[in-house]
Amino acid sequence: SQQGEEDPQALSIQEGENATMNCSYKTSINNLQWYRQNSGRGLVHLILIRSNEREKHSGRLRVTLDTSKKSSSLLITASRAADTASYFCAPERYNTDKLIFGTGTRLQVFP
């Protein structure tokens, strides 16, 4: 069964707006990684947050992690049309190297 579940399933915004995607998972984790996928091709690694971290930034990306609620969020600020893609959270199951993906959030950014 899917472990990382993203919400919403789809999101449409205008360029310049912020986009927030949420992720929930079910088990203990080592870390949680966020990926972007364009047009069903390979996954691009965006950011990793360890289980003992609460917030992390990378450029226009901000990720939070709440292990007590088993949830994470990805914020993309000042979005661009090029950010249009599917975004996946992938919690790494505790004591394994398995990334468990949900069905992703499809983000559409209109110019």
Added chain:
Amino acid sequence: DAGVTQSPTHLIKTRGQQVTLRCSPKSGHDTVSWYQQALGQGPQFIFQYYEEEERQRGNFPDRFSGHQFPNYSSELNVNALLLGDSALYLCASSQGIEQFFGPGTRLTVL
């Protein structure tokens, strides 16, 4: 520095056939994982190879097998193909925590 590469890009097979997909990890990476991504779904973990041995496995039948070579490259083999095996097959390499994915191989089973 080349990233993760996979071959072929696309492949069309018929039911019952066998297929081999290939992956070259990112330079310096010694661990390779394989994932299957059906249309509209997230990737599903198939198995992981480290030091030429299968270290972890997901919920996939024995028709799915793999191999890792001394240079860390890897192959995924699928026997007795079914229509439901049609998917994007992704390879990810790592040395440590972050996993980096290749562009994938699109397999179509007719």
